[in-house]
Amino acid sequence: MSRSASEKHEPTLARRSFLSRSAKMGVATGALAASNPVWQALATADDGKPPKRVLLRSSWQTVNIGDIAHTPGVLSILRDHLPDVEVTLWPSNVDHGVEELLRKEFPKLKIAKPRSEALKQAFRECDFLLHGSGASIVAERDLVKWREETGKPYGIYGITFPLKKSSATSARNGDAMDRSVDVLNHARFVFFRDSKSLELARSLGASAPVMEFGPDGAFACDLRDEPAADRFLAENQLEPQKFLCCIPRLRYTPYWTIKPNVKFDPIKHARNEAMKEHDHAQLREAIVQIVRKTDRKVLVCPEDRTQMAVGKEMLIDRLPKDVLSRVVWRPNYWLTGEAVSVYMKSAGLFGNEMHSPIMCIGHGIPAIVCRFEEQTSKGYMWEDIGLGDWLFDLDSETDCKRIVPTVLQMANDLDAAKAKADEARQFVEKRQRETMAVLRKELASVS
Structure with a gap:
């Protein structure tokens, strides 16, 4: 464990x-x-x-x-x-x-x-x-x-x-x-x-x-901010082990929206716009299935300063009304200590990012990774540490079809998921x- x-x-x-x-x-x-x-x-x-x-x-x-x-x-x-x-x-x-x-x-x-x-x-x-x-x-x-x-x-x-x-x-x-x-x-x-x-x-x-x-x-x-994490969970009625985290991500981080010295990139922006529905449809459906088929909630949270807006647009605003009451959106950025403390109180994490899953596995928390061709090969480390079946290629139609069932399986059999995550941690x-x-x-x- x-x-x-x-x-x-x-x-x-x-x-x-x-x-x-x-x-x-x-x-x-x-x-x-x-x-x-x-x-x-x-x-x-x-x-x-x-x-x-x-x-x-x-x-x-x-x-x-x-x-x-x-x-x-x-x-x-x-x-x-x-x-x-x-x-x-x-x-x-x-x-x-x-x-x-x-x-x-x-x-x-x-x-x-x-x-x-x-x-x-x-x-x-x-x-x-x-x-x-x-x-x-x-x-x-x-x-x-x-x-x-x-x-x-x-x-x-x-x-x-x-x-x-x-x-x-x-x-x-x-x-x-x-x-x-x-x-x-x-x-x-x-x-x-x-x-x-x-x-x-x-x-x-x-x-x-x-x-x-x-x-x-x-x-x-192993940075921690337990007081901040506990306040956030209490304010949003999230109970330990009763929620999963979900992280959105565009193909290219739109740094031009948060860094004054970064110029707008029309090519990257166009690619983001073209793929954002494709890249978040599976996450959105996984949220729906978790809420409707389990007793757990979902927290939509960011890994970088651009992702609060992405989560709102691509996940929260497009969820069915009957699901929204058990989904929490974090509207502001957080530092690593608070994020790690929240992840450790969760039942697991899934999404389009890499380092939040890394920090989860480092503490034995289950984490599913979705990647795409614009990223480097870093996502393949999941195969290297024995978590290849928790790694999905969003450019593969076959992989995309497996995302929702795998997330739901993780949510329904947390003991097995934690054992799997802990084995990777030990390696x-x-x-x-x-x-x-x-x-x-x-x-x-x-x-």
């Missing part, structure tokens, strides 16, 4: 102390053990050497709770498995209250913002640069800068490696891909969050010493331990 919120938090000190001792004795880090919390302090001081220092390049944007989740996820993995390592975050963006969330959850975290003196100091002092999870090698230029200015090693953790279809054969795209492969080749390790990315990288000649499947860091995101955590063992080895080799 999945772990409760308290179970997720209470073993943290025990995990840290046990894993700290294990690292020093060369013992595998796969188990949890209770131990004296003072061990962490003793472990970092017993040899008189300064701690190893990791510079985490992450935090790409804050308009999406999934992009926010990458950073606390990787930080949690580092804290649990390498507790004696000192971490500095090099973010792109930590506004809208995200910096405060990170500092509260990780009080020892150093943050070195772009072009700051703290970043210059991090370049001097840190032993290793770790590129966090993302849709690509997001900070490719920064990895090159690190390598050229410091000569120190770096690794890449939980990314998708995409090949742009529209210009894949152009000379310009070929040059860019060559540069990306060169960045992969100079990495000490690269963990891809989906096996299709790994296959693509290998086919293009990438040959880092370690190239393997490694889960998206967001699986480990992800196993890979997290194994990937951290690789980083530990690299840090040990740094003089």
Whole structure:
């Protein structure tokens, strides 16, 4: 069964102390053990050497709770498995209250913002640069800068490696891909969050010493805001385990509606308009079936700042009147902590997004993913972690027909769904331990 919120938090000190001792004795880090919390302090001081220092390049944007989740996820993995390592975050963006969330959850975290003196100091002092999870090698230029200015090693953790279809054969795209492969080749390790990315990288000649499947860091995101979640559920008469979450999504995120510096894209807008009914019809029917055939409610909620409007237009406004009384629409954006706390009180999640399902599975909550051709290959990670029958291609007529029955089955047999989700969670955590063992080895080799 999945772990409760308290179970997720209470073993943290025990995990840290046990894993700290294990690292020093060369013992595998796969188990949890209770131990004296003072061990962490003793472990970092017993040899008189300064701690190893990791510079985490992450935090790409804050308009999406999934992009926010990458950073606390990787930080949690580092804290649990390498507790004696000192971490500095090099973010792109930590506004809208995200910096405060990170500092509260990780009080020892150093943050070195772009072009700051703290970043210059991090370049001097840190032993290793770790590129966090993302849709690509997001900070490719920064990895090159690190390598050229410091000569120190770096690794890449939980990314998708995409090949742009529209210009894949152009000379310009070929040059860019060559540069990306060169960045992969100079990495000490690269963990891809989906096996299709790994296959693509290998086919293009990438040959880092370690190239393997490694889960998206967001699986480990454990930010919480229980008071906000409880208030929201109470205000909307949502009872724990008595509702499912549904997340809408257009083919292309209309950033021009929320970012002043992003210009309106008529081509992407036209594609969104052409496909939005097709892409939400199955979600809408699943909501209808849940309300009419089970005792559960449905919460329509966002993963990014554009999706409240999408949910209202494509789901809420088009539902039958007899269904609406048991469907809740969240009209405002939320941060990752509140979202995770709500997801953990739900019976499961379904929709057209990726990172809310990732955060659900990270806590043993069932989650169904619908994807489409405009996305990268990230959705195929569901196959990699044993949830292939919870992954649907909206461009496949056969897959579309299976969405509603699968959602209804999840709602009707929650015990089986939770067991399935928890098995995937355990596999992800196993890979997290194994990937951290690789980083530990690299840090040990740094003089």
